[in-house]
Amino acid sequence: MTEPGSAARSRRRIRLPRRGRVVAACAVVTAFLLTFHRAVPNTPGRIGSLLETFLPWLGLAVPVLLVAAALRRSVTALVALLLPTAAWLGHFGPLLLPAGDEPHDIVAVQHNVSDVNADPAGTARALLRERPDIVALEEVTPEALPVYAESLAARCPHRAVVGTVGLWSAHPIRDVRPVDIRPHGIGPDWNRGMRATVRTPEGDVAVYVAHLPSVRLGVHGLGSARRDESAALLAEAIAAEEVDRVILLGDLNATVDDRGLDPLGSRLRVAGPGMAFSWPAAFPVARIDQVMARSATVVDVRSLPATGSDHLPLVARIRL
Known part of the structure; x- marks a missing residue:
């Protein structure tokens, strides 16, 4: 016979992976848009171009989702946030590098x-x-x-x-x-x-x-x-x-x-x-x-x- 406390702990173990699924899904979508923004159609309304105009600002989703993941105490969401972080740094990170002292004419x-x-x-x-x-x-x-x-x-x-x-x-x-x-x-x-x-x-x-x-x-x-x-x-x-x-x-x-x-x-x-x-x-x-x-x-x-x-x-x- 299962004790009531054991049943409650079992239910919690079943629910735990569900925590932060929405946050994780948003992280995946953000990473997709950063990496495959050309897949967004330009009709109607040239929404593809609109997204690309402000593409660097999509990175602001990462700290917002990080706070949400922390509040949910979701390891799944925190791991998922590595995707948009890597996508943003891969695309815009080189622009943040110091200019250096390369020769110019x-x-x-x-x-x-x-x-x-x-x-x-x-x-x-x-x-x-x-x-x-x-x-x-x-x-x-x-x-x-x-x-x-x-x-x-x-x-x-x-x-x-x-x-x-x-x-x-x-x-x-x-x-x-x-x-x-x-x-x-x-x-x-x-x-x-x-x-x-x-x-x-x-x-x-x-x-x-x-x-x-x-x-x-x-x-x-x-x-x-x-x-x-x-x-x-x-x-x-x-x-x-x-x-x-x-x-x-x-x-x-x-x-x-x-x-x-x-x-x-x-x-x-x-x-x-x-x-x-x-x-x-x-x-x-x-x-x-x-x-x-x-x-x-x-x-x-x-x-x-x-x-x-x-x-x-x-x-x-x-x-x-």
């Missing part, structure tokens, strides 16, 4: 300066503190252009401007031309892409500056169709580029994990260490400004303090 600054920036001169001074060799700017208005030109001239006397994007360089610039990245239905006065050849001491480099269309988050999901179309057009132009070494700087309105940038990501290498979140300036949650390269290496990238823009500037070291 070019210091590049990328900044969407904002067309409502009330202090373009102060913005230019902030960028020059990094002693850049090239500076790429977006949302350069006709009113602010003379200010940027004068302020940047001491360090970067060579410049080229097409529409609202511009390039300043410490080295000579030639072969400047617009790059048509207009999505369907956009008029001819929309000029937000350019390329130029920069004659560095290490040889010619084709530098592209681009500002892809903005995306909007609404009731129908992420409105990124025009941005994706523009990214594909830019990728076609870079694929046809005859100069071997290419540097792309711009406000691409997408993170490098976002599948909308796949046409570019398949042709260019992304930056090395550095999370470098750049938007919004008040509380950066994503790096939508990018520095990418072909036949060159972006050694590292980091964000700079806020200027008068809603984006943070980026500075990158590039080895040719």
Whole structure:
């Protein structure tokens, strides 16, 4: 005959493995999304791209689930949490490594300066503190252009401007031309892409500056169709580029994990260490400004303090 106390202990032993099953399941789902985010469909509402835009923040699920596992005193849940932890570190851990002292040939600054920036001169001074060799700017208005030109001239006397994007360089610039990245239905006065050849001491480099269309988050999901179309057009132009070494700087309105940038990501290498979140300036949650390269290496990238823009500037070291 089984004693009542023994029966109770037996029931507890049966229930124990059930503890934390929901927490463990959430951990497994988080690990799956981090590792196989491309498996999330982009229709309806481009939810795949939306997930990829904020993918690093999925790691916040780990400490939340850790607290839940501790409260449940579930060994199963604690073990399951190793999966999303490993997935996050495998994907984003290299970006947290110190930049080191690797050799580089070019210091590049990328900044969407904002067309409502009330202090373009102060913005230019902030960028020059990094002693850049090239500076790429977006949302350069006709009113602010003379200010940027004068302020940047001491360090970067060579410049080229097409529409609202511009390039300043410490080295000579030639072969400047617009790059048509207009999505369907956009008029001819929309000029937000350019390329130029920069004659560095290490040889010619084709530098592209681009500002892809903005995306909007609404009731129908992420409105990124025009941005994706523009990214594909830019990728076609870079694929046809005859100069071997290419540097792309711009406000691409997408993170490098976002599948909308796949046409570019398949042709260019992304930056090395550095999370470098750049938007919004008040509380950066994503790096939508990018520095990418072909036949060159972006050694590292980091964000700079806020200027008068809603984006943070980026500075990158590039080895040719």
